Amino acid sequence: xxxxxxxxxxDRDLELRQRILDCALTRVADGGFAVLTMQALAEDVGIATxxxxxxxxxxxxxxxxxxxxxxxxxxxxxxxxxxxxGQPVARLAAGLEQFAARAWHSRRLAFALIxxxxxxxxxxxxxLYREAYAExxxxxxxxxxxxGAFHIEQVAxxxxxxxxxxxxxxxxxxxxxxxxxxxxxxxxxxxEQVSRTLTTFCLRAVGASLPAEETYQ
Amino acid sequence: xxxxxxxxxxDRDLELRQRILDCALTRVADGGFAVLTMQALAEDVGIATxxxxxxxxxxxxxxxxxxxxxxxxxxxxxxxxxxxxGQPVARLAAGLEQFAARAWHSRRLAFALIxxxxxxxxxxxxxLYREAYAExxxxxxxxxxxxGAFHIEQVAxxxxxxxxxxxxxxxxxxxxxxxxxxxxxxxxxxxEQVSRTLTTFCLRAVGASLPAEETYQ
Numbered sequence: 330x331x332x333x334x335x336x337x338x339x340d341r342d343l344e345l346r347q348r349i350l351d352c353a354l355t356r357v358a359d360g361g362f363a364v365l366t367m368q369a370l371a372e373d374v375g376i377a378t379x380x381x382x383x384x385x386x387x388x389x390x391x392x393x394x395x396x397x398x399x400x401x402x403x404x405x406x407x408x409x410x411x412x413x414x415g416q417p418v419a420r421l422a423a424g425l426e427q428f429a430a431r432a433w434h435s436r437r438l439a440f441a442l443i444x445x446x447x448x449x450x451x452x453x454x455x456x457l458y459r460e461a462y463a464e465x466x467x468x469x470x471x472x473x474x475x476x477g478a479f480h481i482e483q484v485a486x487x488x489x490x491x492x493x494x495x496x497x498x499x500x501x502x503x504x505x506x507x508x509x510x511x512x513x514x515x516x517x518x519x520x521e522q523v524s525r526t527l528t529t530f531c532l533r534a535v536g537a538s539l540p541a542e543e544t545y546q
Numbered sequence: 547x548x549x550x551x552x553x554x555x556x557d558r559d560l561e562l563r564q565r566i567l568d569c570a571l572t573r574v575a576d577g578g579f580a581v582l583t584m585q586a587l588a589e590d591v592g593i594a595t596x597x598x599x600x601x602x603x604x605x606x607x608x609x610x611x612x613x614x615x616x617x618x619x620x621x622x623x624x625x626x627x628x629x630x631x632g633q634p635v636a637r638l639a640a641g642l643e644q645f646a647a648r649a650w651h652s653r654r655l656a657f658a659l660i661x662x663x664x665x666x667x668x669x670x671x672x673x674l675y676r677e678a679y680a681e682x683x684x685x686x687x688x689x690x691x692x693x694g695a696f697h698i699e700q701v702a703x704x705x706x707x708x709x710x711x712x713x714x715x716x717x718x719x720x721x722x723x724x725x726x727x728x729x730x731x732x733x734x735x736x737x738e739q740v741s742r743t744l745t746t747f748c749l750r751a752v753g754a755s756l757p758a759e760e761t762y763q
Contacts, residue, residue, distance in 0.1 A: 497710025
């Protein structure tokens with residue numbers, strides 16, 4: 330009986346932890362890591378702040394876990410496209426377009442993940458996830474180099490350059506000032522422009538062969 | 547006389563502040579922001595920790611100022627090359643090579659500036675300085691587009707991509723694991739490879755005209 334009780338409690342703990350993370354992700358998606366405070370989150374979840382601290386030692390640990398979960402979803406989505414059947418150049422283009430589109434449609438969250446100033450624990454996760462993205466590009470670039478679709482010598486370094494270019498291309502258009510401009514109807518870049526510029530930049534950078542050069546310039 | 551005393555005190559305050567920042571930069575250049583603690587720094591400077599807090603409210607504010615000073619030196623160095631006389635393609639290549647070389651020769655500091663997980667105050671400065679770098683590239687790209695040397699539509703976005711590619715290309719080779727590999731004589735990238743890969747990547751990405759295509763591929 331004691332054993333069953335323990336299992337039941339573990340289940341409840343896991344369930345509550347999951348609910349806390351869901352609420353935390355909702356907060357970050359709405360207002361960035363800036364609005365993820367332990368007190369406000371405890372209120373969202375409907376528990377005492379003290380109970381929240383039993384699951385997460387503090388904001389840094391919590392933010393890092395929210396970051397990791399949200400980022401893993403993006404890594405998986407990108408992997409699905411980059412690893413799909415088809416020509417390497419077309420898959421790289423499709424991956425970049427999807428990444429930009431997904432970021433565009435969750436701008437607040439995307440900016441929070443990519444660039445919002447936040448606790449060092451999240452910076453650490455950022456470094457790890459940038460490596461995860463880079464590994465996906467390494468896979469595709471190696472395949473493409475063998476197939477004569479890309480022309481690069483240092484695959485790992487070029488993959489890192491792609492990750493940096495993608496992140497930085499989105500930081501500006503996703504940033505709070507850019508969002509404010511759009512909301513006030515002031516001129517701002519559209520997803521299509523961002524996506525096309527990014528794709529052209531990246532395909533050229535890795536020496537992608539035609540017909541991509543024609544299609545994406 | 548009171549006025550003179552006040553001026554003299556202000557001078558001494560400024561001088562001490564300058565000395566604190568010099569010592570702080572030395573610490574960061576040696577061991578990154580991780581070893582920049584208020585206590586250790588106070589010992590370096592030879593003052594009480596309490597006196598240090600009279601000049602900087604805390605580690606975040608201090609780290610942000612150290613970051614800004616060190617970064618401004620890099621921005622100025624890059625500006626000098628990008629704005630020098632000569633063809634835009636050659637100036638872009640020279641700027642990238644210089645940036646990589648400077649980072650390579652102060653690896654610990656460069657990694658600290660670009661990617662070390664650190665207080666949010668430094669992340670804020672990182673966003674600002676990435677904009678400063680991007681503005682330098684915008685200047686050069688606009689000039690190069692007018693001269694037919696670069697072929698891009700969205701100059702500001704392409705400049706952001708360059709900044710991201712440069713930062714990310716250096717993060718890996720400058721990171722503590724890469725440094726450890728070099729120190730232990732394990733295979734690791736050399737500056738020349740990093741610099742050539744980065745330059746090729748960036749010149750192609752902005753559609754740089756020949757002879758750069760020949761020289762840097």
